[in-house]
Amino acid sequence: MALVNEHFLKLSNNYLFADIAKKVNAYKVSHPKTEVISLGIGDVTQPLCPAVIDAMHKAVDEMAEKATFRGYGPERGYDFLREAILKNDFQPRGIHLDPSEIFVNDGAKSDTGNIQEIVRWDNSIGVTDPIYPVYIDSNVMIGRAGIMQDGKWSNVTYFPCTAENGFVPELPDHRVDMIYLCYPNNPTGTVLTKDELRKWVNYALRNDAIIFYDAAYEAYIQDETIPHSIYEIKGARKCAIEFHSYSKTAGFTGVRCGYTVIPKELKAVTLDGKEQVELNHLWDRRQSTKFNGTSYISQRAAEAIYTPEGKEQVKQTIDYYMGNAKIMTESLRKMGFTFYGGENAPYLWVKTPHGESSWRFFEQLLYGASVVCTPGVGFGPSGEGYFRLTAFGEREQCKEAMRRIEEWI
Numbered sequence: 001m002a003l004v005n006e007h008f009l010k011l012s013n014n015y016l017f018a019d020i021a022k023k024v025n026a027y028k029v030s031h032p033k034t035e036v037i038s039l040g041i042g043d044v045t046q047p048l049c050p051a052v053i054d055a056m057h058k059a060v061d062e063m064a065e066k067a068t069f070r071g072y073g074p075e076r077g078y079d080f081l082r083e084a085i086l087k088n089d090f091q092p093r094g095i096h097l098d099p100s101e102i103f104v105n106d107g108a109k110s111d112t113g114n115i116q117e118i119v120r121w122d123n124s125i126g127v128t129d130p131i132y133p134v135y136i137d138s139n140v141m142i143g144r145a146g147i148m149q150d151g152k153w154s155n156v157t158y159f160p161c162t163a164e165n166g167f168v169p170e171l172p173d174h175r176v177d178m179i180y181l182c183y184p185n186n187p188t189g190t191v192l193t194k195d196e197l198r199k200w201v202n203y204a205l206r207n208d209a210i211i212f213y214d215a216a217y218e219a220y221i222q223d224e225t226i227p228h229s230i231y232e233i234k235g236a237r238k239c240a241i242e243f244h245s246y247s248k249t250a251g252f253t254g255v256r257c258g259y260t261v262i263p264k265e266l267k268a269v270t271l272d273g274k275e276q277v278e279l280n281h282l283w284d285r286r287q288s289t290k291f292n293g294t295s296y297i298s299q300r301a302a303e304a305i306y307t308p309e310g311k312e313q314v315k316q317t318i319d320y321y322m323g324n325a326k327i328m329t330e331s332l333r334k335m336g337f338t339f340y341g342g343e344n345a346p347y348l349w350v351k352t353p354h355g356e357s358s359w360r361f362f363e364q365l366l367y368g369a370s371v372v373c374t375p376g377v378g379f380g381p382s383g384e385g386y387f388r389l390t391a392f393g394e395r396e397q398c399k400e401a402m403r404r405i406e407e408w409i
């Protein structure tokens with residue numbers, strides 16, 4: 001019999017959202033008449049904007065004609081989209097990248113999970129805690145994370161982000177080769193200032209480390225001083241790979257499109273120390289072997305976000321979600337909760353009252369107010385004692401959920 005990759009067996013079978021669904025279903029069975037409102041799952045609810053829909057219709061029509069039909073596209077993405085990305089997401093911030101440094105993809109999950117393939121399995125990794133689970137799990141699968149002991153992976157350095165340090169991770173006191181940062185952060189909704197991010201870039205430059213920077217929520221930043229891209233920091237081109245996604249920016253969770261930036265200056269070294277290799281080249285090689293591009297229709301849809309109408313429409317939807325966040329913020333403040341985020345991200349990270357555990361509070365909220373939250377501990381050990389609320393719901397549901405919590409509290 002063939003042997004399995006036993007690293008997969010180390011992964012927890014208890015997927016957070018499956019556990020939540022099970023508990024919610026049990027509640028629904030015993031309370032059939034109650035309508036449960038979810039402030040839990042991180043999917044969007046508002047439809048694609050008209051500019052995107054028009055572009056997709058047009059692209060579909062092109063596919064119907066022999067003269068304009070498109071088959072396999074370029075693996076790095078179509079030039080029209082990569083040019084629009086450079087012109088709109090980077091040039092206005094003084095960042096000058098080459099189209100060959102942009103890799104269009106089918107969303108940030110694939111690339112944040114796959115990127116670790118292009119560096120050796122025995123590099124050390126560091127993650128902020130709590131964290132988006134993809135970063136660690138993808139490293140577990142290749143054997144880089146070690147084994148699970150007392151809720152932590154033995155070969156992973158955790159940078160705790162808690163109220164005690166204001167959700168600003170502290171630099172490690174030892175060398176870490178690969179560092180995952182996500183800002184604005186899922187799940188905490190917090191951000192890093194330029195100075196705080198600069199410390200990480202400088203650490204990476206000093207230690208020849210690589211930063212994997214997930215900017216999936218960049219479009220939600222309201223404060224003009226907060227960096228949208230790590231390349232706003234000097235030197236980041238030499239040490240950082242950045243991931244973008246249209247999923248949260250423009251409701252593309254079902255369309256699938258995003259992009260990854262790998263500057264040509266970013267290099268890693270061979271084991272014998274003799275050769276420095278461009279990671280851009282390795283990722284290109286990897287993608288051309290394992291990936292056949294994002295659909296033409298999705299890429300035309302993404303391009304439409306950068307038109308004047310597209311920009312305005314996307315902003316309206318983001319304003320809608322951030323309007324929900326404001327309602328939730330005001331309500332939580334009134335009730336006396338201690339919470340973070342919700343200003344530059346669609347997430348609120350709330351301390352459980354009286355130091356209760358995340359899961360205990362989850363059940364109390366479900367049974368007391370018929371509202372679903374996400375237990376913070378599901379995102380890592382430092383998430384214990386917190387829960388996450390998302391602003392991705394419908395306005396009326398969001399208001400009703402807060403009304404119920406106020407009544408219950």
Ligand SMILES: *Cc1c(COP(=O)(O)O)cnc(C)c1O
Nearest residue numbers: 107108109132186216245247258
């Ligand atoms: C939602 C999300 C993404 C985006 O995933 P897609 O695959 O692009 O839909 C990436 N990173 C984080 C932290 C997210 O929450």
